[in-house]
Amino acid sequence: MRTVPVLLASVVAFAAIEGAVFHTGLYPWILTPDSSTGDLETILRDELERSKDGPQVLGIGDSRMLLMPRVSNQHASETGYTFGNIATAGASPRAWYYMLRDIDPTARLYRAIVLGVESYDDADQGADYNDNQSDLSYVVARLRLTDLWEFSRSYDDPDLQWKAARGILFKGLVYKRDFEDLLLHPRYRFQIAKLAHRDSFAWHYGYTGPPDTLADFHVDWEAKTVTAPPNADPGLVKRLKFRLVAVLPPETGDYSRYMKYWLGKVYERYRESPTRLIFLRLPRGGFVRPDQPRYNPHSSIRELAAQPNVTLIGEHFFDSLEKPELFRDELHLNGPGMVPFSLMITQEVSRILGPPR
Amino acid sequence: MLFNTPQFFLFLAVTIGLFYVSPKPLRRWILLIASYFFYMSWNWRFAPLLLSLTAIDYGAAIWMERVVSPGRRKLFLVLSLAANLGFLGFFKYYNFLAGMVAEALGRDAHAFALAIVLPLGISFHTFQSISYVVDVYRGEQKAIRNPVDYALFIAFFPQLVAGPIVRAREFFADYYQWAPPVSEERLRGVLWILLGLAKKMVLADQFAQIADSYFQNLAAHPGSPAAWSGVGAFAMQIFFDFSGYTDMAIGMALLLGFHFPTNFRRPYLAFSITDFWHRWHISLSRWLRDYLYIPLGGNRHGSLMTYRNLMLTMLLGGLWHGASWNFVIWGGYHGALLGLERVFGRKHFQNPPHGLLYPFRALITFALVCVGWVFFRAATLHDSVYVIQQMFSWHGEARLIPVWLTCMLALSLVISLFEEKTEWIERLAHGPAWAYVAAVVTLLFSVELIGVTEKAVPFVYFQF
Numbered sequence: 001m002r003t004v005p006v007l008l009a010s011v012v013a014f015a016a017i018e019g020a021v022f023h024t025g026l027y028p029w030i031l032t033p034d035s036s037t038g039d040l041e042t043i044l045r046d047e048l049e050r051s052k053d054g055p056q057v058l059g060i061g062d063s064r065m066l067l068m069p070r071v072s073n074q075h076a077s078e079t080g081y082t083f084g085n086i087a088t089a090g091a092s093p094r095a096w097y098y099m100l101r102d103i104d105p106t107a108r109l110y111r112a113i114v115l116g117v118e119s120y121d122d123a124d125q126g127a128d129y130n131d132n133q134s135d136l137s138y139v140v141a142r143l144r145l146t147d148l149w150e151f152s153r154s155y156d157d158p159d160l161q162w163k164a165a166r167g168i169l170f171k172g173l174v175y176k177r178d179f180e181d182l183l184l185h186p187r188y189r190f191q192i193a194k195l196a197h198r199d200s201f202a203w204h205y206g207y208t209g210p211p212d213t214l215a216d217f218h219v220d221w222e223a224k225t226v227t228a229p230p231n232a233d234p235g236l237v238k239r240l241k242f243r244l245v246a247v248l249p250p251e252t253g254d255y256s257r258y259m260k261y262w263l264g265k266v267y268e269r270y271r272e273s274p275t276r277l278i279f280l281r282l283p284r285g286g287f288v289r290p291d292q293p294r295y296n297p298h299s300s301i302r303e304l305a306a307q308p309n310v311t312l313i314g315e316h317f318f319d320s321l322e323k324p325e326l327f328r329d330e331l332h333l334n335g336p337g338m339v340p341f342s343l344m345i346t347q348e349v350s351r352i353l354g355p356p357r
Numbered sequence: 358m359l360f361n362t363p364q365f366f367l368f369l370a371v372t373i374g375l376f377y378v379s380p381k382p383l384r385r386w387i388l389l390i391a392s393y394f395f396y397m398s399w400n401w402r403f404a405p406l407l408l409s410l411t412a413i414d415y416g417a418a419i420w421m422e423r424v425v426s427p428g429r430r431k432l433f434l435v436l437s438l439a440a441n442l443g444f445l446g447f448f449k450y451y452n453f454l455a456g457m458v459a460e461a462l463g464r465d466a467h468a469f470a471l472a473i474v475l476p477l478g479i480s481f482h483t484f485q486s487i488s489y490v491v492d493v494y495r496g497e498q499k500a501i502r503n504p505v506d507y508a509l510f511i512a513f514f515p516q517l518v519a520g521p522i523v524r525a526r527e528f529f530a531d532y533y534q535w536a537p538p539v540s541e542e543r544l545r546g547v548l549w550i551l552l553g554l555a556k557k558m559v560l561a562d563q564f565a566q567i568a569d570s571y572f573q574n575l576a577a578h579p580g581s582p583a584a585w586s587g588v589g590a591f592a593m594q595i596f597f598d599f600s601g602y603t604d605m606a607i608g609m610a611l612l613l614g615f616h617f618p619t620n621f622r623r624p625y626l627a628f629s630i631t632d633f634w635h636r637w638h639i640s641l642s643r644w645l646r647d648y649l650y651i652p653l654g655g656n657r658h659g660s661l662m663t664y665r666n667l668m669l670t671m672l673l674g675g676l677w678h679g680a681s682w683n684f685v686i687w688g689g690y691h692g693a694l695l696g697l698e699r700v701f702g703r704k705h706f707q708n709p710p711h712g713l714l715y716p717f718r719a720l721i722t723f724a725l726v727c728v729g730w731v732f733f734r735a736a737t738l739h740d741s742v743y744v745i746q747q748m749f750s751w752h753g754e755a756r757l758i759p760v761w762l763t764c765m766l767a768l769s770l771v772i773s774l775f776e777e778k779t780e781w782i783e784r785l786a787h788g789p790a791w792a793y794v795a796a797v798v799t800l801l802f803s804v805e806l807i808g809v810t811e812k813a814v815p816f817v818y819f820q821f
Contacts, residue, residue: 003543006790010797017798018805162363172805179806183761 022171028141030189033196035178036137040088040099044142046201047086047103055356056109057081057349060096061116063089064282066333070205071342079350081111093262094135094154098142100266107273111353114278114345115266120301120315122256123293126249129258131157136167140174143167154261209335214286214324219244221290236329243330244289251293259300267304277304278349280313283341286327311352318344358398360605361557362813368395372514373612377537385505388613392512396477399518403476406444407512413440414486415507418493418500430494437490445483448475453680478518480677482511484644489525491648498525506532515609519602519818521620521640531615538614544786544793549608551800552782556601557816558808560769563762564594565814572734575743580753584744588727590758591734593766596625598817599638618643623773625726628718629706630694633726645674663699668692678733683741687732694725765807 021027031038047058054076059067065087072083086099096115104110118125136143136151143151145168152164167174182189216229217240224245228237270277279301296302304310318341326337333341358365372391379387397404417437421430455469462468489510492498501507510528511517538546571578571587578587600621607617620640627633634642650670656663668689675688698706710718728745735741747753758766776782785793804810 003540006544006793007547007797009790010794010801013794014798014801017802166363170805172802173810176806176810180761183764183807184759 018170018172022175023145025141027171027175029197030182030193031141031175031178032181032189033192033200036090036134037140037175037178038196040091040095040138041141042196042200043086043088043204044099044103045197046204047084049201050084052082052084052109055081055111055353057083057112057114057353058103058110059083059085059087059114059116059345060091060100061087061282062091063087064118064331064333065116066209066338066341067114067116067345068207068209068338068342071339072346075343075346075350079346080356081346081350081353083346087116088138090134091138092129092132092135093259093266094129094132095138097262097265097269098139098147100269102142104275107269107275110275111356112276112278112349113266113270114280114349115263116280116282117301118282119284119293120279120281120299120312121293121296122259122299122301123296124249124251124253124255128156129255131155131160133160133163136164137174140167140171143171145169209333209338210328211335212328213334213336214240214327214329217286217324219287221245240287240330243285244287248291248293256296256298256300260303263300263304267307267310270309271307273309275309276353277310278313278352279304279311280317280345280348281315283318283321283326283333283337285322285330286324288322313345313348313352317348358395359813359815360602361554361816369609376613385509388514389505389509389512392509392514392517395514396512396517399477400474406476406479407482408508410441410444410483410486411508411511412504413437414490414511415501415504418490418507419502421490421493422500434490434494438487441483441487441490445479448473448479450676450680481520481522482517484522484641484648484677486511488522488644488648492525501525501529513610513615515606515613515615516617519599519606519816520638521603521606521617522644523617523640527618528615535614538611541786542611545783546608546611548782548785548793548796548800549604549611551608551797551804553601553604553606553608555800555803555808556597556604557814558810559803560765561594561596561598561601561817562809562814563765563807564590564597564758566809567758567762568594568734572736572740572744575740575747579747581748581751582753584747584750584753585727586758588731588734588744588748592625592723592727592730595730595733595817596621602816602818623777625723626719626773626777627722627726628709628715629698629722630691630725631698631703631706632709633722634691634695641674641677645670649673660699664696667695667699671695682738683732683735686738686741687729690729690732 028037028041031041033039033042057072059065059069065085067083067085067087069083069085072079072081076082086103088095088099091099100113104113148165148168151168152161155161155164172179217232218227219225219240220227226237226240226244228240267277301312305312321333321337321341321344323337326333326340328334328337358368368391372387375387375391376384393404393407396407414437417433421433424430424433451473452470455471456466459466459468459470489498489507493500501510506529510523510525510532513523513528516523567590568587571583571590578584603620607620610617618640620638622636622639624633624637627636650666653666653669654662655666669692671688671692672685673688675684675686675691678684678687709715728748731744731748732738732741735744782796785796
């Protein structure tokens, strides 16, 4: 045997199998739907398969973007718009870009993309968004070889840059945990994957949200204390304290730079398209801390608002929902809160867009 | 720069590339510079130490050959051994001895301790140096005249930090009659590297997580099944880790035209402790036999002396692994088992049993080896005793090894059994191309999908 042809054949065979399994939809088909990649892929698949008759509006964001298409679409005959939502728990603006790129390849499918954000001021979040390793897990199935340079360079940490680069080249490295889980429970995996393919649309669009509320919680802003009912989940109390009375992280400008880069890329995709980008500031919580971030006229979103096809929904539009009885935890609206939230989005977006042409 | 990192593979590719494109006279320099670069990438401060030992042994060997008087020859040998063992003793055993002295004097165990960093691979290159000077002293090896050649023999990067311990005559036989590896050797080299990498990342590092979780929190895992799982996991970790490293070293050497001796021959298929030591870390066993056991008298002076020599050899072999009583006990335990096998008749333990007796004996041997590993892995003697008590308590339910890893182990056992019969891994390189391609692809996928790739885990034997 000659060395070079045999080694070359080995490399080619490996690359071909790796490419066929992990760089196509083959492996994503059997991802566990409750992993970060599986969740995102299920949501995107549902949106791709959703019939899109008439003018469409798409919501995107993280787990707080609780737009309920079922509620919005009950008013489709009045508004003329059908709503979809690909908001995914844990998905960040970096992930949104790759999600939108695949869900709307021509950038003309939707009349509007509604993006739910934490604030319009790019206030630092106390977490390093640039070096959020889980973004790779979220969008690995969406990444292409041509993303190798930009995606991996978007991390600051050289170690993460390397992990991202090799993850794009060899996606099996990112699917490793999922694959080990598949080895552990192969039968269950195929069953749950099959079930997800059949029912995920109903899970997603039929989601009504939990009834839990924060109505029995009290916050003393002076004393910086959170009083919880006796049976409250200690984890929730801890998270509430962190969100409401902990010292705010210092302003470094890192988050603003991150948002400008990734929202800028989203904007660039839609710059020449008829799609309008509509930003909304998510309801801040059942309790709103008095020391809100200072007004930042140069934030990513305020700068984007100057562009012709970008609109910001009034910053205080959802203030009426910021009540403890409409929130289930420190961040998320509960079932009764999601309904008015969805209706308000539907009406306001329809008003901004005007009647469909 | 660990063998299981991308940086190392880049280094290896550059070194091999430069080696083959350079004119022949330059090649020894390329390998020497690469080897020192590799060594200094860990800690450049130890390069002078390596260089000094190399210079001392190089000089001692030449002087031994030059002088005629046996007394003077012995003097040079003693000087060389003193230098080698002196450095090894200081770096590896000073704190151990200082602790004992302090305790004997009623002082704090750390009273005389020094902040000593153990130079990488010192146990290995010291043994390699000693074998060279002793061989020259015995007249079994000619002194190497070219200092670059000798320095390369000591520092050759594939085996510098964890062996195999190569004899000078083996190394220089390849070196002075160097021929480029033929196609089949190149393919074998690549296969050994990938096999070693897979053993390390797919099996050793996975088992390491189980062994670490057990040994780092013994109280959390009481009972016999947990103890056997934890100890069994360590047995697998240390085997796949060390043999994986050796496979990689053998593969790299092959790609550069050198043939390293076999260091592992499926040791967990051994049917006796005697057989185990013919299969485990063979280059160390061979060294201990030739430079310790036989000089002590071997089996030439009656049974009692033979047992004494065997025990001394194994105790020192244990101590070679690390400065702790646990390693001494581990060595003594194996020495005692080897002695017992001699008592019951060597032929029973040297010739493989037939039929169903083989798997039974192999299982018993594996269990005995596992008991020994407890001393090797546990942090203290107290922990070792506790683990052994748990192993034989015969109660408890917790099992630590997940099903899929058990399946991987079963697969490895099947592969090992086939390998034991047919040595098919060696044959792959001259079999049909599709079989070779399939093996490479399987190994690559196993590393990609099952290997521990989040962080490079150091090799166990690098600490020795």
